[in-house]
Amino acid sequence: MSDAAHRRRARGFTLLEVVLAMTALALVAGICYAAFHLGVRAVERGEIAVVTAQRLRVASDTIIRQVKSTVPYAARNKDADVFPYFVGTATSMTFITAAGLTGGGGLTRVVYQVANDPTRLNLSESPFFSPDALGTEPPDNPGQQSAILLDGFRNLKFEYMMNDGVDTEWRPEWNGHDEESLPAAVRITVEGMAGLEVPVWGQEIPIMVALYGDNLGEVDEDDLAEQADELANSNDPNNPDPDEQDQDEEPDPDPPDPDD
Numbered sequence: 001m002s003d004a005a006h007r008r009r010a011r012g013f014t015l016l017e018v019v020l021a022m023t024a025l026a027l028v029a030g031i032c033y034a035a036f037h038l039g040v041r042a043v044e045r046g047e048i049a050v051v052t053a054q055r056l057r058v059a060s061d062t063i064i065r066q067v068k069s070t071v072p073y074a075a076r077n078k079d080a081d082v083f084p085y086f087v088g089t090a091t092s093m094t095f096i097t098a099a100g101l102t103g104g105g106g107l108t109r110v111v112y113q114v115a116n117d118p119t120r121l122n123l124s125e126s127p128f129f130s131p132d133a134l135g136t137e138p139p140d141n142p143g144q145q146s147a148i149l150l151d152g153f154r155n156l157k158f159e160y161m162m163n164d165g166v167d168t169e170w171r172p173e174w175n176g177h178d179e180e181s182l183p184a185a186v187r188i189t190v191e192g193m194a195g196l197e198v199p200v201w202g203q204e205i206p207i208m209v210a211l212y213g214d215n216l217g218e219v220d221e222d223d224l225a226e227q228a229d230e231l232a233n234s235n236d237p238n239n240p241d242p243d244e245q246d247q248d249e250e251p252d253p254d255p256p257d258p259d260d
Contacts, residue, residue: 052152052195059121059150060188060203062101066110067186067205069099072217073107074227075134077177082131084219085109086176086183087139090157093174093186094139096129102145103127109134111142112149112158120151131227135177154192161185161204163211182210182217 013021073096075085086095091114100108102125109129113122126143150156160174163184174183189202210217 052193055150055152056190056193056196056201062123062149063112063188064203064205065099066097066101067095068208069097070182070207070209070217071096071098071107072182072209072219072223073134074131074219074223075176076131077135081135081177082219082221082223083135083177083180084182084217085134086174086217088158088160088174088183088186090159090172092140093158093160095182096134100125100127109143111140113140113142114156118151119153119155121149121156122146123149150190152194153190156188156190159187159189161187180218182207184211 070086072084074082076082087093088095092112094109094111097108097110098106100106100110102108106127109126111122111124113124114120115122122142124143124146126145128144157172159170159172160183162169162171162179168184170187171183176182185204185206187202187204189200191200193201206212207217
C-alpha cells in the first residue's frame with residue numbers, strides 16, 4: 001500500500017461523510033417514528049369506534065324496545081278531556097311503555113330528555129302514575145329513577161310520524177291531546193358522535209300499536225274505565241292473580257269415583 005493511500009485511511013471520515021450519514025439516520029428514524037405513530041393512532045381510533053358502537057347499540061336497543069312497546073294509555077286533563085298520553089318535542093319525549101327497565105318491567109312512564117353542558121341523553125322512569133296525574137303534570141317532569149343513556153354527541157333530535165292512513169309526514173313535535181292518537185313511528189338522529197364512521201346516525205322506530213293496530217292508538221272513556229278497573233284489581237288483596245291462584249290450588253290426589 002502506498003504512503004498516500006495509508007495517510008487517507010488514517011484521517012477517518014470527512015465532515016461531508018458524517019453529515020450524509022447523520023442525515024440518512026434521521027430520515028430512517030423519522031420514517032419509523034411516523035409509521036409507529038400512525039399505527040398507535042389507528043389502534044386508538046379502532047378502540048374508540050368499538051366503544052362508541054357498543055354504547056350506541058345499548059342506547060338504541062333500549063329506545064327501540066320501549067318505543068315499540070308504547071301503550072295507548074288514557075290520560076285526563078282538568079277539562080275532563082281523555083287522550084292518549086304521548087308528548088314529544090325535538091329534544092324530549094314522554095310516554096307509557098310496557099317495557100320498563102326497572103321493577104321487573106310492566107307499564108312505566110318514561111322520559112327521554114336531551115341535556116347540555118355536557119350534551120347527553122337522560123332517561124328516567126316512574127312506575128307510579130294515574131290518568132289525572134298524566135293529564136295535569138308537566139310532561140318533562142322526571143321520574144323517580146334516572147340515568148344517562150348516551151353522551152359524547154353534538155346534537156340529538158326526535159321526530160314523529162303522522163300517518164292518517166293516506167299520507168305520512170314527519171313532525172318535530174307531537175301532543176297526544178291535540179292529535180288524539182299516537183305517532184306511527186319515532187325517528188332519532190344523532191350528529192357529531194366521536195368514533196362513528198358516519199357524521200349522522202339515524203333510526204326509525206315504529207310504534208306497533210299505532211302502526212299496525214285498528215285505531216291508531218286512540219282512546220276514549222271506556223279505556224279510562226278499563227284502566228281504573230285494572231288498577232283496582234291489582235291493588236285489591238282479596239282478588240289474587242288467577243295464575244297465582246291456579247298454582248296455589250293443588251289437584252285432589254284421590255278424585256271420587258263416578259260409579260260411587
